[in-house]
Amino acid sequence: MGGxxxxxxxxxxxxxxxxxxxxxxxxxxxxxxxxxxxxxKDAAATAVEELxxxxxxxxxxxxxxxxxSVAELAERASRDGAGLDVWVNNAGILRxxxxxxxxxxxxxxxxxxxxxxxxxxxxxxxxxxxAHGRGGSIVNISSIxxxxxxxxxxxxxxxxxxxxxxxxAAAKELAPKSIRVNTILPGIMRTAMAxxxxxxxxxxxxxxxxxxxxxxxxEIADAAVFLASDMSxxxxxxxxxxxxxxxx
Numbered sequence: 001m002g003g004x005x006x007x008x009x010x011x012x013x014x015x016x017x018x019x020x021x022x023x024x025x026x027x028x029x030x031x032x033x034x035x036x037x038x039x040x041k042d043a044a045a046t047a048v049e050e051l052x053x054x055x056x057x058x059x060x061x062x063x064x065x066x067x068x069s070v071a072e073l074a075e076r077a078s079r080d081g082a083g084l085d086v087w088v089n090n091a092g093i094l095r096x097x098x099x100x101x102x103x104x105x106x107x108x109x110x111x112x113x114x115x116x117x118x119x120x121x122x123x124x125x126x127x128x129x130x131a132h133g134r135g136g137s138i139v140n141i142s143s144i145x146x147x148x149x150x151x152x153x154x155x156x157x158x159x160x161x162x163x164x165x166x167x168x169a170a171a172k173e174l175a176p177k178s179i180r181v182n183t184i185l186p187g188i189m190r191t192a193m194a195x196x197x198x199x200x201x202x203x204x205x206x207x208x209x210x211x212x213x214x215x216x217x218x219e220i221a222d223a224a225v226f227l228a229s230d231m232s233x234x235x236x237x238x239x240x241x242x243x244x245x246x247x248x
Contacts, residue, residue: 003031004229008136009081011035011073013064013121014091016043018191019141019220021051023088026221027228028055032086035077037062039091064091064117074124083132086228087125089118089163090141094193099154107155114159115166122170126179135178137228140167141220142183142239148247160185164239171237180236182227187243189215210245 010027014020016038024034024047034057038044041061048059060076063069078084093113095106118140129136145153146160163183171181188194188205194214197205206212223242226232241248 003029004225004231005086006031007082008032008085008228009035009077009083010086010088010228011037011077011084011125012088012090013037013062013073013117014039015088016040016047019186019189019217020088020090021047022217022221023090023224024057025051025054026218026225027086028057030225030229031055032228033081034058035060035073035080037073037091039063062091064089064120065112067120070117070120071124074128078128078131083134084125084128085134085136086139087121087129087137088139088141088224088228089121091117092141094153095155096152098152102155107158110155110159111162114156115162118163118166122166122174122181126170126174126177129179130174130177135180137232138170138174138179138181139224139227140181140183142167142185144185144187144241144243144247147185147239147241167239168237175236180227180232182232182235182238182240184220184223184227185239185241185243186220187215187241187246189217189220191217208246209243210248213244215242215244 010032015024015036044059048057051057062073142163143160145157149157167183
């Protein structure tokens with residue numbers, strides 16, 4: 001039985017670790033060829049080595065805040081494969097702190113990476129996915145914080161909320177090319193950031209998760225596979241919450 005993404009080429013930004021790595025693995029396991037894009041080229045190369053048993057992956061350095069870098073990533077992925085089919089805007093950073101104490105640079109950094117980076121990804125994925133005429137899928141990674149707002153993360157919540165608007169506008173603009181654009185809103189996931197939390201802090205956050213547990217990276221990957229595959233051919237402009245019901 002074939003995979004859900006057999007014969008397709010997918011780009012995942014910020015894929016050297018965390019949720020991006022999990023999505024890259026999920027795509028590979030469903031038959032896709034995956035371009036592992038990351039600002040840290042060495043980390044991307046290491047990730048590709050770790051993914052070797054799962055399928056064909058390629059490491060590419062990319063700064064998602066730089067238009068030329070994103071354009072070159074899209075062109076290379078399209079050229080080296082049989083056209084580009086799937087693009088995941090996942091790259092992100094954190095600069096937490098109370099708004100009163102946060103320098104403007106801490107706000108702008110989040111906007112540059114999350115919002116500008118996702119916009120550039122949508123722009124160039126839309127150009128190259130449309131080039132082969134068979135359509136495809138763009139998946140933006142927002143956050144449940146973009147829906148509910150999180151104290152101490154005004155920059156992050158602002159950026160992730162902007163991705164919701166970008167997703168819906170891009171979905172309308174790219175629909176004539178049969179390119180679907182959707183977003184995933186992860187909740188508390190088992191990533192390096194969550195593992196740094198003190199046990200009592202994690203327990204406090206889980207009190208408003210109805211399913212009562214932390215999410216696993218593969219659960220975001222499963223959602224991304226669904227949105228990237230033909231299982232969701234009539235789904236566009238949607239915001240899929242993978243949060244255990246947090247802030248529903």
